[in-house]
Amino acid sequence: MASLYECLSHLYTIATVFFTVLLLESVILIRSITKSFSGSANRPITTTQYLKLIEEKNPASRFKTGLRVQTIECAVCLSMLEEGEEIRKLKCKHTFHKDCLDQWLQLDKATCPLCRSNVLPEEIVAQYHRRRNDQEYGGSDEELVFFLSVALHGSNPRRQW
Known part of the structure; x- marks a missing residue:
């Protein structure tokens, strides 16, 4: 038994x-x-695609001091912009180091660090974060x-x- x-x-x-x-x-x-x-529309996008979209909407350029009397500071790293550095000027007219802003835009929402105006459409940001969340948290x-x-x-x- x-x-x-x-x-x-x-x-x-x-x-x-x-x-x-x-x-x-x-x-x-x-x-x-x-x-x-x-x-x-629901498919996640890669970091490379995301950065390419940022570049298309806000192309990078080189900083030129020119006739400016006032110095400009990058609000992300808090250092002064110097002649020849790669910068990104947003539609809201705020200027940052290209690499500093790109890292900022990848962290959370794609908004200007100063005025919080949108840099990319919300759908694109959601697609990017969906991929990041799939990789990191589930x-x-x-x-x-x-x-x-x-x-x-x-x-x-x-x-x-």
């Missing part, structure tokens, strides 16, 4: 593992299919497996192993 109980227990464990793996594979397959069929199949195993097996997924 004890051996029958042990055999049924092992059979139950094997069936549970099998159906869990089947469910996980199905979810991963569905996710990959929906990602490939999603429209280009979207990985490993996390999906972990969360599904927690849902299937309770708060302690290692309980059966």
Whole structure:
């Protein structure tokens, strides 16, 4: 009788593992299919594409002091702009070092560090951050497996192993 109980227990464990793996594979397959069929408006864009769009909207140039009496300071790094440095002047007329502003625009929202006016349309920023969030905070199949195993097996997924 004890051996029958042990055999049924092992059979139950094997069936549970099998159906869990089947469910996980199905979810991963569905996710990959929906990602490939999603429209280009929802498709995340790469950092290179994002920086290219920034360059198209606000092209970089070289700083020239010319006849200016007043010195200009980059509000991101707080250092003075010097002759020949690569700068980016936004539509709001604020000027920054190109690299400083590009890093700023990649961090959160694509807004001017001084007046917070939009540098890029909100849809483009959302597409960029969707890709960043997928890479940094989820979207990985490993996390999906972990969360599904927690849902299937309770708060302690290692309980059966």
